[in-house]
Amino acid sequence: MVKLSFLLNGEPFEAEAPPSMSLADLLRSIAGMRSIHLGCEQGVCGACTVLVDGGSARSCLMLGAQAQGRSVTTAEGVPAQHPEFWPAIEAALVERNAFQCGFCTPAMVVCLEELLAGDKPVSLDAVLRHLSGQLCRCTGYTPVLDAFGEILGRAGLSSGETSSRTPARQVRSHATKDRIDDRGRFTRGGGRYVADLALADDVLAVGFVRSAVARARILSVDLDSTRRAEGVMAAFAPEDLESTLRPLPVRYGPGRLYDWQLLARSSVSYVGEPLAVVVGTNRAAVEEAIDLADIEYEPLSPVVDVEKAREGSPGVVRPEAGTNVLFSLKREQGDVDGALVGGASLEARSFADIIKNSI
Ligand code: FES
Numbered sequence: 536m537v538k539l540s541f542l543l544n545g546e547p548f549e550a551e552a553p554p555s556m557s558l559a560d561l562l563r564s565i566a567g568m569r570s571i572h573l574g575c576e577q578g579v580c581g582a583c584t585v586l587v588d589g590g591s592a593r594s595c596l597m598l599g600a601q602a603q604g605r606s607v608t609t610a611e612g613v614p615a616q617h618p619e620f621w622p623a624i625e626a627a628l629v630e631r632n633a634f635q636c637g638f639c640t641p642a643m644v645v646c647l648e649e650l651l652a653g654d655k656p657v658s659l660d661a662v663l664r665h666l667s668g669q670l671c672r673c674t675g676y677t678p679v680l681d682a683f684g685e686i687l688g689r690a691g692l693s694s695g696e697t698s699s700r701t702p703a704r705q706v707r708s709h710a711t712k713d714r715i716d717d718r719g720r721f722t723r724g725g726g727r728y729v730a731d732l733a734l735a736d737d738v739l740a741v742g743f744v745r746s747a748v749a750r751a752r753i754l755s756v757d758l759d760s761t762r763r764a765e766g767v768m769a770a771f772a773p774e775d776l777e778s779t780l781r782p783l784p785v786r787y788g789p790g791r792l793y794d795w796q797l798l799a800r801s802s803v804s805y806v807g808e809p810l811a812v813v814v815g816t817n818r819a820a821v822e823e824a825i826d827l828a829d830i831e832y833e834p835l836s837p838v839v840d841v842e843k844a845r846e847g848s849p850g851v852v853r854p855e856a857g858t859n860v861l862f863s864l865k866r867e868q869g870d871v872d873g874a875l876v877g878g879a880s881l882e883a884r885s886f887a888d889i890i891k892n893s894i
Pocket residue numbers: 572573574575576577578579580581582583584593594595596
């Protein structure tokens with residue numbers, strides 16, 4: 536454990552955290568900052584964005600230890616930066632429908648705060664570039680840009696430029712006034728999502744040891760070091776769960792094609808296929824323990840060619856199915872024979888060709 540102290544939303548904050556804990560996990564699970572959302576944990580989606588010493592940063596890519604002695608701002612801390620102006624900021628975001636589910640909203644607010652802290656007017660293109668690292672999965676960007684334009688304009692930070700991308704319009708919600716008032720909580724990090732369940736005190740963390748290779752025979756799965764790791768309560772290989780773990784029937788229409796084993800037993804057929812389950816007191820402990828699992832593989836050639844796969848080469852993807860051709864389907868619509876005889880041109884393509892060309 537490392538002792539950390541830094542400024543969090545303007546207040547001194549101290550914590551002890553595992554050295555490998557990300558800043559995002561530290562802020563969520565130790566500091567209780569639920570505005571930090573984890574979409575990808577790879578620095579792509581931007582949902583975990585915070586300000587570190589005034590500059591936006593992906594908290595999933597930083598270690599908590601890197602915050603030592605610095606100043607971190609999350610969406611929870613933005614309203615206090617603007618005691619007078621915040622109601623107008625929130626109203627602009629809500630009334631212009633700048634969010635639906637609100638998952639990306641706290642990070643958008645943090646980005647807005649970075650712009651508001653600047654001292655010169657910002658062009659619309661600069662705002663767009665600024666937002667380009669934030670992925671919104673359900674609303675889109677025009678309403679966000681509209682709201683940002685209005686807020687920056689009121690703050691005297693707009694270049695005054697208008698853009699066809701951001702028509703001057705007021706998008707009114709059809710929701711009730713109560714619903715609109717309630718939506719403001721999303722801007723302050725008050726949205727609640729499934730991942731927040733894991734932050735309750737009495738909830739254990741679960742993780743999976745996953746295959747690092749695309750196709751292989753499993754020679755051995757050794758979980759001894761995983762089980763001994765600090766914070767781990769149990770680790771299960773498939774044989775430990777024989778009586779409880781039921782296979783998942785894979786069906787097409789009324790037919791049962793095969794039973795999918797939820798934990799790989801004798802072989803793996805994709806990178807990331809689960810091999811064992813680890814249960815611990817917290818996510819960081821589980822993730823460290825997963826890395827201690829010792830898996831021995833005999834690598835096999837992956838199946839990457841559709842035509843060859845139909846012939847079973849270089850092998851069967853799902854051994855439970857026993858074949859790579861799970862079912863055959865013939866579908867005809869209209870007068871196929873007539874069209875083949877009387878058509879001006881005839882083109883024949885296989886499904887595999889269509890897939891290859893689209894890729
Ligand atoms: S969770 Fe950090 S960038 Fe996606």
